[in-house]
Amino acid sequence: MKRRLSLRTLLVVVLVMALSVxxxxxVVIRHMxxxxxxxxxxxxxxxxxxxxxxxxxxxxxxxxENMNEVLSLRVSNVGAYDSLKLNSQQYNMLxxxxxxxxxxxxxxxxxxxxxxxxxxxxxxxAKVDGKIYGVPEVPPAPNxxxxxxxRKDILDELNLAVPETVDEFYDVLKxxxxxxxxxxxxxxxxxxxxxxxxxxxxxxxxxxxVDGAITHQVEHPKMKEYVEFMAKLYEENLIDQDFPxxxxxxxVEKFTxxxxxxxxxxxxxxxxxxxxxxxxxxxxxxxxxxPLKDESGNRGIEVDGGILWFVGxxxxxxxxxxxxxxxxxxxxLDNHKYIALGDEGVHYYEENGAYFPILxxxxxxxxxxxxxxxxxxxxxxxxxxxxxxxKNAHMSKVYDAMQELRQWGSVNPVAxxxxxxxxxxxxxSLNLLTQDNLVNFIAGGDDVRNYGDFVDAWRASGGQExxxxxxxxxxxx
Amino acid sequence: MNKRQKxxxxxxxxxxxxxxxxxxxxxxLAAATLFPFLHVLAQSLSSETAVISGQVGLFxxxxxxxxxxxxxxxxxxxxxxxxxxxxxxxGTLGAMVVTTFAAYTLSKPHLPGRNFFLVLFIFAMLFHxxxxxxxxLMRSLGLLDSIWVLILPALxxxxxxxxxxxxxxxxxxxxxxxxxxxxxxTFSILFRIVLPISLPVLATISxxxxxxxxxxxxxxxxxxxxxxxxxxxxxxxxxxxxxQRPLTDVPVDSAMNLTPAAVRSATIMATTFPIxxxxxxxxxxxxxxxxxxxxxx
Numbered sequence: 001m002k003r004r005l006s007l008r009t010l011l012v013v014v015l016v017m018a019l020s021v022x023x024x025x026x027v028v029i030r031h032m033x034x035x036x037x038x039x040x041x042x043x044x045x046x047x048x049x050x051x052x053x054x055x056x057x058x059x060x061x062x063x064x065e066n067m068n069e070v071l072s073l074r075v076s077n078v079g080a081y082d083s084l085k086l087n088s089q090q091y092n093m094l095x096x097x098x099x100x101x102x103x104x105x106x107x108x109x110x111x112x113x114x115x116x117x118x119x120x121x122x123x124x125x126a127k128v129d130g131k132i133y134g135v136p137e138v139p140p141a142p143n144x145x146x147x148x149x150x151r152k153d154i155l156d157e158l159n160l161a162v163p164e165t166v167d168e169f170y171d172v173l174k175x176x177x178x179x180x181x182x183x184x185x186x187x188x189x190x191x192x193x194x195x196x197x198x199x200x201x202x203x204x205x206x207x208x209x210v211d212g213a214i215t216h217q218v219e220h221p222k223m224k225e226y227v228e229f230m231a232k233l234y235e236e237n238l239i240d241q242d243f244p245x246x247x248x249x250x251x252v253e254k255f256t257x258x259x260x261x262x263x264x265x266x267x268x269x270x271x272x273x274x275x276x277x278x279x280x281x282x283x284x285x286x287x288x289x290x291p292l293k294d295e296s297g298n299r300g301i302e303v304d305g306g307i308l309w310f311v312g313x314x315x316x317x318x319x320x321x322x323x324x325x326x327x328x329x330x331x332x333l334d335n336h337k338y339i340a341l342g343d344e345g346v347h348y349y350e351e352n353g354a355y356f357p358i359l360x361x362x363x364x365x366x367x368x369x370x371x372x373x374x375x376x377x378x379x380x381x382x383x384x385x386x387x388x389x390x391k392n393a394h395m396s397k398v399y400d401a402m403q404e405l406r407q408w409g410s411v412n413p414v415a416x417x418x419x420x421x422x423x424x425x426x427x428x429s430l431n432l433l434t435q436d437n438l439v440n441f442i443a444g445g446d447d448v449r450n451y452g453d454f455v456d457a458w459r460a461s462g463g464q465e466x467x468x469x470x471x472x473x474x475x476x477x
Numbered sequence: 478m479n480k481r482q483k484x485x486x487x488x489x490x491x492x493x494x495x496x497x498x499x500x501x502x503x504x505x506l507a508a509a510t511l512f513p514f515l516h517v518l519a520q521s522l523s524s525e526t527a528v529i530s531g532q533v534g535l536f537x538x539x540x541x542x543x544x545x546x547x548x549x550x551x552x553x554x555x556x557x558x559x560x561x562x563x564x565x566x567x568g569t570l571g572a573m574v575v576t577t578f579a580a581y582t583l584s585k586p587h588l589p590g591r592n593f594f595l596v597l598f599i600f601a602m603l604f605h606x607x608x609x610x611x612x613x614l615m616r617s618l619g620l621l622d623s624i625w626v627l628i629l630p631a632l633x634x635x636x637x638x639x640x641x642x643x644x645x646x647x648x649x650x651x652x653x654x655x656x657x658x659x660x661x662x663t664f665s666i667l668f669r670i671v672l673p674i675s676l677p678v679l680a681t682i683s684x685x686x687x688x689x690x691x692x693x694x695x696x697x698x699x700x701x702x703x704x705x706x707x708x709x710x711x712x713x714x715x716x717x718x719x720x721q722r723p724l725t726d727v728p729v730d731s732a733m734n735l736t737p738a739a740v741r742s743a744t745i746m747a748t749t750f751p752i753x754x755x756x757x758x759x760x761x762x763x764x765x766x767x768x769x770x771x772x773x774x
Contacts, residue, residue, distance in 0.1 A: 032702060037716055037736055039553040039704040060622075060702035064715040073612050074702060077621060087728070143729060247721070249738070253531035268732045276526040308728060370730040388733065395733075 027322050029057045032074070033085040035064040036371050044365045045372050049339055053329040055322065068093060075099050078316035083323045085374060089424050091134050091310040096421050100133040100312040101320065107132065110324040113331045117377035125307055125416050134310030135327060135375040140385035142303040144405045148196045149255075149265035149398070152287035154180060165293045166200035166229065173238040176261050185239045186260035188246040192438040193217060193226075194264060195302055200292030201226040204300035205412040207470060214413055214470045218434055218458050222294075224451045230442040244443045256280055262289065267389075267399045274394040288401045291408055299408050306415025311374040327374045336377055340384040342366045348387055355387040363391060414470055422469040426462030433461055521545070521742035528738045544743035553704060553712055554744070560624065561691060561709040562751075568628045568690040569683055575632045576682065580641035581667055602635035608699060615700055626700040627708060631689065637682045644678040645671060684759045691752045713748045716741055 033040070040046060040059035050056060060081075063070055071090055074080065075097075086094065094100050107115055114135055115123075126136035155162065155172070158179050163169040173184040187194070195204065201222040207214050210221070217223055233239045240246060240254070252269070254260040256276035265273075277284050291301040313323055329335060341348045341355060347362045348355050357363070370388070389399045414423070437454040440446045459467075515535045520528050524539035532538045548554050582588065583595055605611070611630075620626040648671060656666050672679065694710035701707055716736050719727075727735075736744075 035715060035719075036731055036734065037553065037719065038551075039556060041703075041705060042552045042556070059704070061704055062702070063698045063711075064718045066698075070699065073609070073699070077616050080621070139729065145729065249529070249720075252529050256526070256530040257532070266732065268729065268735075272525055272529055272737060276530050279526050280530050304729070367734065388730070 027055065027319050029055055029082045029319055029323055029326055030060065030080065031057050031083040031085070031374075032060045032062065032081050033371060034067060034087060035061050036368065038368050038371075040368070040371060043368050045339065045369050048342075049330065049372060052332075052335040052338055053326055055326045055329070057326070072097070075314050078314075079318055081314055082317045082319050083326070083374065084312050084314060086134065086310045086312060088307055088310065089427075091312065092418075092421060092424050094312065094314075095128045095133050099315055101315055101317065102131045102133060103135070103313065103324070104132050106313075106320065106324045107135075110321055111135075111328045113328045114324075114375055117331055117379070118375065119378050122307065122378065125418060126310065128418055134312035136307040137309040137311070137373060137376050138306070138378060139304035139308045140376075141382045141403075142305060142406060142409055142411070143267075144301055144303055144402045144409060145266050146195055146302070147265055147291075147402055147405065148185070148194065148262050148289040149286050150262040150289050152285040153283060154182075154261050155287065156285075162287055162289060163292065164290070166197070169197065169200070169289075169292055170229075170233070170238075173233065173262075174236070177236075177238055180261070182258075183240060183254060183260040185233070185262040186246070186251045186254040187240050187243050187264055188248050188251045189244055189439050190248075190435060191243075191251075191264045192230075192435050192442065194230075196264075196289055196291050197230070198223075198226050199299045199301060199408075200294050201229075202294045202298065204291070204410045205302040207412055207414045209413055214467070214474050216458075216463060216467060218430075218463065219455055219467070224448065227438060227441050227451060228448050231444060231448055234442050235444060244439045244445075258284070265398075267395060267402050270395040270398040271392040274398070286398070288398070288405070290405055300410040301405050301408050303406060303409035303411060304415075305411030306417075309373075330373075331375055331377060333377075333380075336380070337384065339372065340366070340369050340381065341387060353383070355384060357387045357391050359391065362387070413474065417470065417473050420466075420469055420473065422462070423466045426466050430458060430461060430463055430466070433458060517742045517745050520739060521746045523739060525737045525739045528742070544737075544739045545747065547740055548743045548747050553707070554709075554747070556705050557707050557709040557712040560627075560706055564624065564627045564708060565687055565690040565752075568631060569686045571628060572632045572634070572637075572686045572690075573679065573683055576634070576638050576641060576686075577667075577672070577679070579633065580638050581645055581671065583638075584642045584645035598633075598635045598638065612699060621700055622703050622706060624706055627693070627696055627706075628690075630696065631693070634686070634689070637685055641675070641678055641682055644675055648674060680759050684755065687755060688752060709748045713744055716744050 040061065046057065046059065062074075068090055071084075071086075072093070075084070075094065084094075084100075091100075103111075118136065122136045122138055123132065126132055126134055150162070154176060158175055160172050160175060161168070163172045176182065176184040193203075198204070198217070201220075202208075203217050203220050203222060203226065206217055208217060208220055209215075230239070234241070234243065240251070240260070242250065251260075251263050252273055255263040256273055258277075258281040274286065277286075291299040293299045311327060313320055317323065330339060342362065342365060344350065346358065347366055348357055350356075357366075370385075390396045414420070417423075437446070437457075441448050441451065441454075512535065516533070519535055519537045520533050521544055522537035522540050522542070523533045524541055527533050527538035579598075583591060583598075585591065606614075615621055615626055615630070620629065652670055652674075653666050656670050661669065692710055694708065694714045697706070697708050697711040698714070701711070719731075720735055720738075720741065
């Protein structure tokens with residue numbers, strides 16, 4: 001009797017287990033992210049995630065252009081997606097449309113690990129009307145991304161020190177033009193506000209705090225001086241005369257062929273650009289130009305801050321609990337490391353607490369791991385992420401040199417702002433307006449004395465509304 | 478007077494001058510379209526260093542084939558290639574069947590309601606609902622994220638339909654009458670009499686459809702979110718577009734993975750080549766078909 005009972009119990013247990021496996025296997029999470037140039041369903045990282053979380057996932061992507069419009073359309077198809085990875089603009093858009101599910105209760109029940117590894121201040125910034133609609137992911141590090149890179153061998157040859165002030169910068173350009181008769185600084189049309197140079201005028205990023213209020217750089221009291229300075233450079237042939245029509249590729253071409261002494265530079269350009277420079281101009285060396293000092297000796301440069309991504313659940317999604325469990329499982333200590341870095345000794349090795357990629361396996365099997373992230377451990381992920389920069393010697397070197405500038409790092413105050421629908425609405429068109437006008441001023445198409453007219457036009461085209469919205473948030477923090 | 482006479486006398490010379498100029502201009506035009514193509518081809522076969530430093534003109538510098546190896550080995554490329562071949566083959570076949578049937582019916586003046594349907598077709602050619610209503614329609618039909626959404630909505634191109642219809646109207650009625658007296662029904666008349674004598678226009682329109690299906694990326698951009706259903710042109714479009722965004726707009730991790738310039742060129746070549754191969758085989762019909770269709774219309 002006793003034996004039969006235990007047999008029966010065993011049978012029931014086995015049945016329940018089998019059933020739960022079946023039920024579990026039936027859940028397929030449909031996750032949509034932003035665009036990248038690969039197929040996320042066939043990448044090996046997808047397999048790794050399924051292995052450690054047990055969840056089957058179907059991945060899809062937004063297009064590379066018009067992603068926000070397409071996102072709106074797709075989310076209107078209720079029930080088609082369970083999990084969305086959104087940039088902050090998309091997050092703002094969907095929360096404004098009330099298209100995302102509040103996550104507070106779900107996270108409390110199934111997302112303990114998620115709550116644990118993300119800092120309180122980050123959660124606060126992700127809230128909309130006091131509720132969490134998305135798990136926030138901060139940038140992997142407070143990176144300095146954009147500087148000016150100069151040919152050190154040329155500076156040395158002309159006995160020029162790395163410029164620290166606006167005047168020194170001008171003299172360096174002038175000397176290079178005079179002595180070497182080469183293009184001192186190549187630049188593209190979207191480089192109209194070179195942050196290394198604007199720093200010399202007290203402007204570090206798009207929005208600046210001036211006397212307790214937030215002001216856009218366009219309206220910054222010193223912006224006109226910056227434009228005048230750049231116009232002078234253009235007139236004296238010290239910056240690229242093709243600047244109004246140049247795209248990045250033209251600028252890179254001039255620098256790598258040895259025709260230009262400086263270019264606006266992001267560290268991820270290093271692998272291609274510095275390899276080409278090395279080959280075309282043997283013996284060339286480079287140096288990072290730090291942000292220039294203003295009259296009172298201050299300087300600053302933008303570092304990544306705020307929230308880069310959110311993962312959320314659209315209203316009407318089916319497998320809500322499983323989605324949160326899935327996110328949670330991915331952040332468990334071992335899983336998180338395995339997804340981001342792979343196996344020790346196979347994909348990476350550790351040295352003095354830092355992780356280094358083993359190539360080419362890392363490149364083949366973990367290169368796209370970042371795309372799959374749905375939240376990161378704010379303490380640990382930066383150390384995992386750093387291995388990605390070390391994939392390439394050039395990149396690693398430039399990156400390290402640029403990160404020394406973090407001592408002057410400054411975060412755009414708006415980076416931490418929650419949903420700002422008006423700003424989102426106008427950012428793109430205002431940028432375009434600013435680019436058109438600044439390029440025109442700098443290249444002499446319009447007199448800088450008319451800068452005020454441009455500011456008026458900027459205000460009237462949504463700049464005024466945006467500024468009001470930013471300041472309403474800023475004062476009420 | 479004298480001048481005019483001279484002019485008149487030398488007309489053959491003027492004519493020769495004219496054709497020389499004509500040939501020259503056409504060569505210039507041909508060169509203008511050929512050079513960019515050769516430039517991209519040269520880039521695709523050159524080293525990345527040579528490409529980004531602007532050393533590549535019409536001939537490869539530091540020749541290599543690694544870019545093509547990379548493109549062919551890319552999982553997204555191979556799956557997109559398959560999708561494009563499927564939609565082009567199925568789409569062209571389907572479109573030809575549907576368009577021909579519609580055109581044949583509409584070419585019969587004695588059919589009641591012909592004008593009504595013709596107007597409906599032309600109305601649909603000139604006016605359409607726009608992206609969002611179309612999206613809602615596809616959604617209600619359950620076609621989103623399916624390969625059929627890339628095929629079905631493009632089955633009938635009214636312009637092509639009118640060309641075929643006009644061609645059919647130009648075929649001698651007496652042929653059909655003779656067949657009918659011999660006991661043929663409508664289907665055998667269409668398949669055994671009308672279609673065989675309409676081969677030029679059918680070849681031309683097939684090519685139009687095939688090229689349209691092969692080159693379409695917009696529909697996929699709107700309706701397809703599953704990467705395994707992306708056609709080749711959408712993949713190409715994305716690869717090319719990604720690098721045109723200003724660097725400041727690209728998240729750090731994507732920026733690290735930007736497709737190298739030489740690989741981009743190789744992708745362009747690899748996507749263009751298959752449809753390019755089709756042209757020479759159909760070209761003789763192509764020219765003739767258009768002329769016949771338009772003249773008889």
